[in-house]
Amino acid sequence: MSKRPITVSVDRLLRKRDTPAPRKLPADERSCPKCQTHWTSDEMRRNMRVCAACGHHFPAGARERLDQLSGGAPWVELWPELRASDPLQFVDLEPYPDRVEKAEAAGSNEALVVAEIPIGGHDCVAAIMDFSFLGGSMGSVVGEKLARACDRCVERNLPLVVITASGGARMQEGVIALMQMAKTVVAFDLMHDAELPVIVVLVHPTTGGVWASFASLGDVTYAEPGALIAFSGPRVIEQTTREKLPPEFGRAETQLSNGQVDDVVDRRELPARIGKVLGILERPSGMAPAPAVTMARAGAERAANAARTLPDLSRRVVSKVLRSDDKGGR
Ligand SMILES: [Zn+2]
Structure with a gap:
């Protein structure tokens, strides 16, 4: 670690302030967060929004x-x-x-x-x-x-x-x-x-x-x-x-x-x-759907038919359960 004392010169700071700082490009969505390279919109579009300098992928x-x-x-x-x-x-x-x-x-x-x-x-x-x-x-x-x-x-x-x-x-x-x-x-x-x-x-x-x-x-x-x-x-x-x-x-x-x-x-x-x-x-192209597709469609149709008969089915199941309970009770 350096042992040099830190000296602050107000004059030097003021002089520094007189000389304009080099103009920085605005940090916007075209400035690479990884390597700070700035790209024009056109360059970004042409390079698919990837930084050509470091390969950073922009959104x-x-x-x-x-x-x-x-x-x-x-x-x-x-x-x-x-x-x-x-x-x-x-x-x-x-x-x-x-x-x-x-x-x-x-x-x-x-x-x-x-x-x-x-x-x-x-x-x-x-x-x-x-x-x-x-x-x-x-x-x-x-x-x-x-x-x-x-x-x-x-x-x-x-x-x-x-x-x-x-x-x-x-x-x-x-x-x-x-x-x-x-x-x-x-x-x-x-x-x-x-x-x-x-x-x-x-x-x-x-x-x-x-x-x-x-x-x-x-x-x-x-x-x-x-x-x-x-x-x-x-x-x-x-x-x-x-x-x-x-x-x-x-x-x-x-x-x-x-x-x-x-x-x-x-x-x-x-x-x-x-x-x-x-x-x-x-x-x-022109190849018939795989057998799995036909089976899936047939399965979906069966499921739809089953859903339609469900209220009737549930009545039958309930009555059967009740009957078997009656038998079990005897
Ligand atoms: Zn970059």
Whole structure:
């Protein structure tokens, strides 16, 4: 340690103040938090919002990601008209409808955008989460859109590509948001029964109810470098356990070494990688649905018929139970 005394010269400080400090570029969403390099909007767009100097991945909107994946080919958005209602009339610092209105004014219509899109020349349905819309939280609209996306895949014999970015379930919708965990898992089950591939890409951050439901159920699971993938974020765990977590906790690279993801892929390589996997897994056009699909549909029909006869059935069961009780009593 240096033993030099610290001297403060007021004159020197005043002189320093006279000379203007070198102009710093404003720290905005285009300044890299890792290496401080500043990029123009155009440079950021061309490099898919990845820092060309250090490889840091900036957040990207759902529609921009669709453009990146399709390589500029046209895509068609599905069900953009779906909007959440406010059945709980939830108010925290402000009413839920006001929050939704503000998020919509910023440019997105929900935290999930679904589209039919070609990736690497292969048609698929893509469901892309948008963290800028209420933290990518999963509410009734996210669940409904994802379920419809799976239905569309089964109808059209298409694979599903999902990009997740979410803080978890949307607290303003309470238990209705939590129900979307089960709904999306059942929808993914339909894809599984139909033998159609699901590719999931986990981007920063994928946490809470989204990671605990459909995000962890892909047939092929990729993650972007440095993405936080965890049920609870490190800050919450540290506050609860009062223990310091290592900086690599929950990061994509750690999840890769733990076997939770298949690979960590740079965003600039994602379209080519997904296209390649779709090419390997897609079913040739004109091929009949797999026997499992026919069985699943027949099973659903039987279940519906059973549900229709349920009141009658329950009456019969109740009367039978009562009769056997009578016999037992004798
Ligand atoms: Zn950088």
